[in-house]
Amino acid sequence: MYSTTLIPASSSGLAFASPIQRTHRKQHHHVRWHCSSLSAASGTATQVSTVPWGCDSDSLENASALQKWLSESGLPPQKMSIQRVEVGERGLVASKNIRKGEKLLFVPPTLVITEDSEWTCPEAGAILKKNSVPDWPLLATYLISEASFMKSSRWSNYISALPRQPYSLLYWSQAELDRYLEASQIRERAVDRINNVIGTYNDLRLRIFSKHPDLFPEELFNIESFKWSFGILFSRLVRLPSMDGRVALVPWADMLNHSCEVDTFLDYDNLSKGIVFTTDRPYQPGEQVFISYGKKSNGELLLSYGFVPREGANPCDSVELSVSLKKSDKSYKEKLELLKKYGLSGSQCFPIQITGWPLELMAYAYLAVSPSSMRAQFEEMAAAASNKTTIKKDSRYPEIEEQALQFILDSCESSISKYNNFLQAENLLMPSSLTFRMASGSLDLDVTSPKQLNRRLFLKQLAVDLCTSERRILFRTQYILRRRLRDMRAGELRALKIFDGLRNLFQ
Incomplete structure (x- = not known):
């Protein structure tokens, strides 16, 4: 029976299931790594490996293709569109007047990725579920599996719009963490998180991947691809209170950037049967629309989302x-x-x-x-x-x-x-x-x-x-x-x- 320590504790009203603002999202002692092969696990001091899918963080071309695919797949007309923005590089911008207290998004469950989503390779999903793999490692493996099928996967437009290399601390090398975050305690948290991801991957490789190399070839299911998939989960996975706390990836909604000045979050709406959020302020056409990723410190936002709010802007710092x-x-x-x-x-x-x-x-x-x-x-x-x-x-x-x-x-x-x-x-x-x-x-x-x-x-x-x-x-x-x-x-x-x-x- 698998277990995972990767899910951060939720706080009341928390939108995102993990602790990063994407303001830059285009993402007591000396700690040593527990992995002997760090350069292979997290990149060397001068080179960081990337996966062969996804896009540059500020790409609008793939985001536009995602928007078109979502609309064709059942996403209702929106009052927002994906545009290049100052805060977050890509974000959702109001295309019409939006009132305070208005519900937005309405993403149907058929366009949401959960642990129950259908696999392009059903055999791979069946093996993971047979081994009782928890939701986080299961979704991380699912992302890699779907990405490997390229256009054959129904999620290809979504995966193509995801950043190829988030600025999550998962992507910082040992030398970068030691040098840049030497003074901050968030460094130890980053080390623990990387070790958890490496440990989870090694566990899956030992118990499942190595026994089914035809379904989980190492050239696809390796530490680099798992760092990518967990980086995506930490920065985009949401916990939906009205669905018994189920975790999910919500395409389109995860283009929303964080603001410390708003207190609205995603949830499932039983009346409209979709994922929505309720605005707590009005927006004019051309203004970027924000949600809250939760009451997190600047260090926690950097840890998961790869950005730091401007000094003094975060009351929860x-x-x-x-x-x-x-x-x-x-x-x-x-x-x-x-x-x-x-x-x-x-x-x-x-x-x-x-x-x-x-x-x-x-x-x-x-x-x-x-x-x-x-x-x-x-x-x-x-x-x-x-x-x-x-x-x-x-x-x-x-x-x-x-x-x-x-x-x-x-x-x-x-x-x-x-x-x-x-x-x-x-x-x-x-x-x-x-x-x-x-x-x-x-x-x-x-x-x-x-x-x-x-x-x-x-x-x-x-x-x-x-x-x-x-x-x-x-x-x-x-x-x-x-x-x-x-x-x-x-x-x-x-x-x-x-x-x-x-x-x-x-x-």
Whole structure:
């Protein structure tokens, strides 16, 4: 029985089943790869392999062919058309006035790809279902299978309009991740995701593909094609609440780009019997129409969709702050065991937003700085630091509150220094136009290949945009912590002066 850890957790009202905005969609330690053959699995530092199907991300020709095919296959007349746009390169643009609260799309289930879709090669689908392959690996294999049949597949127009190489972090090499995302915790998430995809592919190859090479030839069903198909799923698969949370690829609808300013999402409409979304603002002809991919941080959007919103534009943005117990702590082993009991570790990450930090982080900080004399409260603190318990999490320990806040501040400033080092690196001081001065120490760039050079420049810009937005949150947190500590210490000083005054009075 297969299992998969690839599906990210859904949040309330989430449109897309995975954590990337396609604003560019034309897509506590050093982490090493678990795969010994990384260059084969994720491309070398200077060359990234692509699949033989799909199109350049900004291609309008294949998108127009898709629109024509969908219309001929039952897609009703639309108030939107696919056009080249500033945000997302390709997007759906209003061709008529659209009112707030209006339902759009109406994509019928016959034009939606789900785990129940008919295979051009029925034998391949039957084998996967016989082996109880879950929906994500099943759909990933289905995409590759249909792509291999080219025009013989009913989905050929759809697959031809998909990007040949998304900017998903699945396509970043080890060298690119290590260099560009060294300061951000999203790097570890990217490594985990790539390892999950590689592990899922290896599992399928061992259990199914190698036993049926006539149906799953390795020249088609290989790690490169699976990175492509999973990249498509992470950036385009939607979860439909009204269909019991079923995941699906919805051609046409997945041309919609993300905006942090809208809160509308795709779902199945029982009345019209189609996939729709309801606008939460009006649109004039010529305006790009947006939906929400979910309440995700800039790092999560980059991870799956390959874009980073402009600085300050994402109210859901957050940064992962890494904190650790001190191994010199006399109670280190005891505290570590209690953290493990509640699913935590000696080094832990907590999300920080511009509006503040979670109670769990404060509880972890209390535990980290608590002296042995507070041993009786250790477990209470460890439990409160976990999100797997209903225990009260806002308990305060006034006697160590100052030390706990200083602990968070120290961790925050350590993280800021990493971002500063990255952003101040000589070869990363780039203006928004993507021009920058080449310097020694940068990754090898093949200047004879404009496409290769442009990709590197684009990845660097994405990394700079992400790190700038994450550092902004840390700067705000640093300011709040310093001010709170200053006020606490000023209060303590006043109290001490009053006490000294009273003592002198009675001498």
